[in-house]
Amino acid sequence: MGRNQILGARGEDLVAVLLEGRGYQIIERNWRIKDGEIDLVAISDANILVFIEVKTRTSSAFGHPLEAITKEKAHRLQKLALAWLVLHHKWGNEYRIDCAAVTIPTGSDFEIDYREAVL
Amino acid sequence: MGLALTSTVSLTGLVGNLIDVEVDISQGLPGFTLLGLPDAALSESKERVRAAITNSGESWSNRKVTVSLSPAWLPKSGSSFDLPIAIALLMAQGFLPNLIEPKTVFLGELSLDGSLRAVRGVLPAVLAAAKFGADRVMVPAANYLEAKCVPGIEVIAVSNLRDATSFLRTGVQEDFLIQSHPDPAVRSHLDLCDVAGQHIARNALEIAAIGGHHLFFIGPPGTGKTMLAERIPSILPPLSLSAILEVTAIHSVAGTLAQRDLLSALPPFVAPHHTTTSVAMIGGGSGAIKPGATSIAHEGVLFIDEAPECARGVLDSLRQPLESGSVTISRAIGSVTYPAKFLLVLAANPCPCGRFSGRGRGCTCSQQSIRRYLQRLSGPLLDRIDIRVFVEPPSRAEMASEELGESSEVVRERVTLAREVAALRFAGEAWNLNSQIPPGHLRKRYCARKSAMNFLHMELDKERLSARGFHKVLRVAWSLADSRGHTIPDESDVITAYQYREGMELFH
Numbered sequence: 001m002g003r004n005q006i007l008g009a010r011g012e013d014l015v016a017v018l019l020e021g022r023g024y025q026i027i028e029r030n031w032r033i034k035d036g037e038i039d040l041v042a043i044s045d046a047n048i049l050v051f052i053e054v055k056t057r058t059s060s061a062f063g064h065p066l067e068a069i070t071k072e073k074a075h076r077l078q079k080l081a082l083a084w085l086v087l088h089h090k091w092g093n094e095y096r097i098d099c100a101a102v103t104i105p106t107g108s109d110f111e112i113d114y115r116e117a118v119l
Numbered sequence: 120m121g122l123a124l125t126s127t128v129s130l131t132g133l134v135g136n137l138i139d140v141e142v143d144i145s146q147g148l149p150g151f152t153l154l155g156l157p158d159a160a161l162s163e164s165k166e167r168v169r170a171a172i173t174n175s176g177e178s179w180s181n182r183k184v185t186v187s188l189s190p191a192w193l194p195k196s197g198s199s200f201d202l203p204i205a206i207a208l209l210m211a212q213g214f215l216p217n218l219i220e221p222k223t224v225f226l227g228e229l230s231l232d233g234s235l236r237a238v239r240g241v242l243p244a245v246l247a248a249a250k251f252g253a254d255r256v257m258v259p260a261a262n263y264l265e266a267k268c269v270p271g272i273e274v275i276a277v278s279n280l281r282d283a284t285s286f287l288r289t290g291v292q293e294d295f296l297i298q299s300h301p302d303p304a305v306r307s308h309l310d311l312c313d314v315a316g317q318h319i320a321r322n323a324l325e326i327a328a329i330g331g332h333h334l335f336f337i338g339p340p341g342t343g344k345t346m347l348a349e350r351i352p353s354i355l356p357p358l359s360l361s362a363i364l365e366v367t368a369i370h371s372v373a374g375t376l377a378q379r380d381l382l383s384a385l386p387p388f389v390a391p392h393h394t395t396t397s398v399a400m401i402g403g404g405s406g407a408i409k410p411g412a413t414s415i416a417h418e419g420v421l422f423i424d425e426a427p428e429c430a431r432g433v434l435d436s437l438r439q440p441l442e443s444g445s446v447t448i449s450r451a452i453g454s455v456t457y458p459a460k461f462l463l464v465l466a467a468n469p470c471p472c473g474r475f476s477g478r479g480r481g482c483t484c485s486q487q488s489i490r491r492y493l494q495r496l497s498g499p500l501l502d503r504i505d506i507r508v509f510v511e512p513p514s515r516a517e518m519a520s521e522e523l524g525e526s527s528e529v530v531r532e533r534v535t536l537a538r539e540v541a542a543l544r545f546a547g548e549a550w551n552l553n554s555q556i557p558p559g560h561l562r563k564r565y566c567a568r569k570s571a572m573n574f575l576h577m578e579l580d581k582e583r584l585s586a587r588g589f590h591k592v593l594r595v596a597w598s599l600a601d602s603r604g605h606t607i608p609d610e611s612d613v614i615t616a617y618q619y620r621e622g623m624e625l626f627h
Contacts (some may be wrong), residue, residue, distance in 0.1 A: 064181035067149045074148065099148060113181075118147045 011056025011102035049095035065101035123210035132455030135247020142207040147183030155188030175233035202227035221254035237261035260295035316517030330553035330598030338510030353527035357384035387419035414457035537601035571613035
């Protein structure tokens with residue numbers, strides 16, 4: 001695993017812990033098909049399916065992590081979510097797509113900017 | 120997450136519209152959406168505002184930012200929205216107090232480092248802000264003097280975004296550099312005393328200035344047609360206060376304010392080249408509709424040299440402003456009316472080679488080509504021109520004479536006096552210049568003495584004068600009477616006016 005992959009996995013772990021703390025149940029991690037990957041899939045405390053995209057950075061020198069989600073990427077996330085629903089026969093379930101920005105600066109505490117239903 | 124509102128003014132021509140700039144910051148992916156029909160320059164505002172905010176030590180919201188400019192149906196253009204957007208953004212994030220009172224209008228373009236750049240059209244925008252009841256206006260320091268011309272509104276000038284935010288937080292205005300304009304009292308440096316000889320043309324100039332008559336100079340090259348025309352503003356009375364504001368507003372929108380003293384009372388002089396297009400003449404352009412030469416010459420002089428060389432459509436496009444004193448330009452984004460009341464001065468060579476004068480020695484043009492040359496000027500346009508004079512080359516004696524001609528100041532005093540006389544006579548009428556007397560009134564209330572009228576009727580009988588020519592002669596005769604101190608034009612005034620129709624034979 002390269003440096004960025006390690007960083008990304010750490011970010012996803014941190015978000016998973018945060019969500020579990022909120023009463024969410026993580027049901028899938030790094031679900032991958034040929035069109036792309038969903039970082040986390042969870043069922044919320046209100047029984048809603050939640051797809052989560054996690055962006056992890058060590059600093060915001062190159063802009064806010066969530067700015068990396070362009071229109072095209074947002075569109076792909078929506079398609080992936082629908083693909084997950086179809087493949088898992090959950091078509092018709094209530095769902096939403098969240099994004100989390102994790103900043104892990106070297107030598108100091110991490111920070112999570114979690115935004116619900118952004119797409 | 121946050122909502123804020125600021126105000127600015129968007130110009131359509133000279134008319135300002137109050138625009139509400141609403142900023143909403145909401146949960147979502149970082150993004151910036153600008154609503155409300157922005158043009159290209161305004162759409163780029165996003166990048167300028169962002170860089171200016173971060174470079175001014177403020178923080179940029181990594182949220183979903185929606186900026187709405189309302190009324191939403193009105194197409195908006197220009198870069199003066201940068202400042203109101205930036206301020207509203209900072210307010211929506213809670214970095215600035217949300218300000219409702221006093222009602223403030225913001226104008227200004229931001230550069231990437233956060234400093235404020237001057238924008239066009241500040242004077243009409245501030246006039247509109249005052250009209251809509253704003254208490255104060257915040258403008259770039261470079262536009263301070265221009266904004267200051269408007270009474271009844273507090274002007275806050277700032278040189279960068281940092282000063283703007285610190286003013287809104289503390290109410291303390293930072294020092295700024297005033298970009299001074301030249302002293303408005305300075306008159307045109309061109310003076311009529313520079314012109315050698317040319318007594319007939321000088322008199323014609325004076326009469327044209329008194330009555331607001333349009334002029335046509337015909338003469339060989341190098342005889343001083345341009346010199347004479349350039350000096351008309353120096354003999355016109357200074358502009359009234361309302362005219363000064365109007366003229367300055369037009370120049371502000373046209374972006375030609377730097378070429379003029381701010382609040383100058385000197386009537387403008389505009390000399391478009393004869394290859395000019397009708398859009399440059401009347402106004403237009405893509406995006407914002409800009410005023411053309413006719414409006415920039417408002418309350419002043421529009422001089423067209425080598426008039427027969429102009430494309431015919433260009434000269435004929437002058438007919439609407441000559442008729443109504445304004446131009447209305449309609450484009451897809453809307454329709455704009457600019458004032459365009461000017462004294463038209465046309466100049467032409469008598470023939471294509473330019474040497475036809477006096478006895479016509481040296482002229483190589485055929486009779487036909489001479490006729491065709493001046494016939495390029497359309498009849499309806501020439502109808503609007505009351506005075507037509509030949510400008511002959513000055514004689515040897517005139518050139519050798521060391522005596523200077525009359526100075527502009529002396530002539531201007533006479534013109535001002537004569538205009539006052541005319542204004543008294545026209546008190547209660549819809550016009551105030553002799554050139555504007557309607558034909559019906561010329562035959563009744565404003566006719567000349569009996570003997571003078573007899574002379575004109577005789578010329579009519581002999582078919583040497585058309586009905587239209589009859590009215591023109593009478594109008595010029597009134598200006599002559601005013602300059603000579605006659606209460607009613609007498610025979611000598613009418614005969615002189617009749618002579619200001621030289622060169623008729625060239626047109627027929």
